[in-house]
Amino acid sequence: MATAVQPVEPTNYLNADYGIKSWLLTTDHKRIAMLYLISITFFFWIGGLFAMLVRLELLTPAGDLMQADTYNKVFTMHGVTMVFFFLIPSVPAVLGNFLVPLMIGAKDLAFPRINLLSWYIYVAAGCLWLYTIVNGGVDTGWTFYTPLSTAFSNTHVITGALSVFIAGFSSIFTGLNFIVTIHRMRAPGMTWQRLPLFLWANYAAAVIMVLGTPVLAVTLLLVALERAFNIGVFNPQLGGDPLLFQHLFWFYSHPAVYIMILPGMGVISEIVACFSRKRIFGYNLVALASIAIAVLGFLVWAHHMFVAGISLYAALVFSLLSFFVAIPSAIKVFNWTATMYKGSIRFDTPMLYALGFIGLFTIGGLTGLFLACLGVDVHVHDTYFIIAHFHYIMVGGMVMAYMGGLHFWWPKISGKLYPEAWAKLSAMFVFFGFNLTFFPQFVLGYMGMPRRYQSYPPEFQVLNVLSTAGASILAVGYVLPMIYFLWSLRYGQNAGPNPWNAAGLEWKTASPPPTFNFDVTPVVNWEAYNYDELDKPQEVPLAS
């Protein structure tokens, strides 16, 4: 601490204190965000490793790389790890944790200790999940369908389900913190109409976290209880109802899709505005669309059950509502596109990810119509079509947004610039690798290849080989950023407070920000995305 010879580096959240204890006992939302960043990156690689094993097994039609039981565990653990330990916390717990107080001009979240607790709960859940993996794993699929999970699987379902159960509480605490913070701690002048759209999106996601997660918790607890004590809730042999499980599970797990994608949409709004130098087209409708998605998202769960044996009329209602939930997403896509109209567009890495997101999310969203549509869903349900569709949303959408956001705010988080050329290259790897991996799966799905198949008829092989090839390109696209982000911590140029000349309060403080974010509480007297004002005093760059 007392080196004192160098020019004095201003105190920021990173150098305010040193030592492991100062991190593990921190209540600074930015440090907690970094703890989350490290933990979810760890689980991203675990989940990615399982994904590679799945793709390698599917390289050949025969189930020859591993035992059938092993394969079943591998895809289950890929799903659980990615959904519950990476995707759900990704944008909210890392970028949201870091940015929510900064964007509203607050010193911290409303409940800093609960915020730290949420990380510890996440870590406890993660440890139990790792224990489950090391102890032999789970083979029920990430969906834990009954009665397979409660009566027939011979694997570690109880610890697996409990780890997801516990992880849910960290998500509830994060959501609670966001809701209260956004309601109560906005700086003077930061009205709801001036909130960055990232906050609207995270607010909507937080509402789902708080209202939906308890249902999943109850459901998984019942699975564990039925398995442990043979109480008959889901198993028909004990007088239970297996479809009850599916209703309860999807009541959370469909809205959970929106927990995953909404914050990603928020990231895209910030990036598109900044690199087009424009206010988001139709700000009010984009904000409203987030809320509409959160509300309608709770009313569509049974579209996962069109072939499960629900009644004809229930299916009709859920199909109709599922079409409605597609509309707000379409509105967002059109508004992002319109934002670029008459903009002044630069193609830095975050913008490349944002453009990739819009294109891939469009495909992901439109292929969702195939599944909302009853007549077609009967054929493509539980095939690779579904796998392709939700990876377009989750990886092509959510992970692209997360990567874009990480690049966009990395200068703020670390105070350093990442190497732009490498970042652009890796964004290209991600985009092409992703499409090569998942586009063939749409074709496979319509041809009828069911999901979760270890072996498959030989006519499906060519498409599977393409998919596996794409996955290896995708992997390169994810390894590169890991390397250059770490590299930039030591060798990157200093970023300065606002390298993108971006709007938003987070850019008005130092990079990295001081522990309490702002030296004086800011007073907001401008609208969100005031790029006209930001660009006005500047000289005209690059005379033509």
Added chain:
Amino acid sequence: MWSNLPLFPPAASKMAHQVDHLYFFLVGTTAFFTILIVCLLGFFAWRYRRKKNPVATQIEGSMALELTWTLIPTVIAMFIFVWGASIYFAETRPPRNAMEVYAVGKQWMWKFQHQQGQREINVLHVPVDRDVRMIMTSQDVIHSFFVPAFRIKADVLPGRYTSTWFHATVPGRYHLFCSQYCGTQHSGMIGEVVVMEPAAYEQWAASGSDGSLASEGEKAFMQYGCSMCHRADYQGRGPNLVGLFGKPVLLDDGRTVIADESYLRESIIYPGAKIASGFKNIMPNFQGQISEEELISLVAYIKGLGTGQSNPPATMAEPTAVYPVGPQPEKSQATSSGK
């Protein structure tokens, strides 16, 4: 179809073409909007790049545009909804007089029982140009009956019957998959649907079975002592089962249920679940006492009681009620039940 790299599944049922048409419409819609968005993004990115357009023009938004791109997708979505729903209506409502085949899924095989008495495992023989209704259950976890060439799929649940139907149009052999993950050998729970010319099918159906499914059911009916109480002369302690199937049944709590396959099954396994009005809850539970295959034969037998030859012609052997008295004239069906 290219033999080495097929990109589209064979279409071998009436439904397949309807589903494909809707699918092509959806693919077209998806392609249109994706290309529209990508072209706009590309054009704006090129036209308004920083070099060309150093200063952005601020535009607040446009209610007219917002309404346009809200309403047009809504209209398209409603169109797709109605089209999809109409296909689903057809898919979930089997035509009358469909030939019935029973299926039992278990980890990890498909067992099929035909009304003529044939049993097969992982292979399902059906005639071309006939409506075939599958009545299915599982003896362990949830499975799903999926024939891509027919574009149909239905989950197969333990503890109840689900059903689906198809009308094969092209003779051939088609994949049968279990599409609901069911444990270790999920991807091994596959088989074939063999669609045969009617004559070949009749030949196949006539060979190699000891007796019809219903006659097996009849044996079970005697063996389990059902006939002691369920007498056709209305003198038994249980309801008369003749002519029961498909009729409404008045229950002792005032509700009315239709005596379908699921009701018959439930009334054998858990007789107390729904007590027919006027009868006592005295029948023993058969939960765990009787296999799904035997249950199916019993259900097939009870279904046939009193129906005479009204079943589709392929149903060769119809049982006559051999226990106490023959079919009674139709009476108020409210008193009959499969308790």
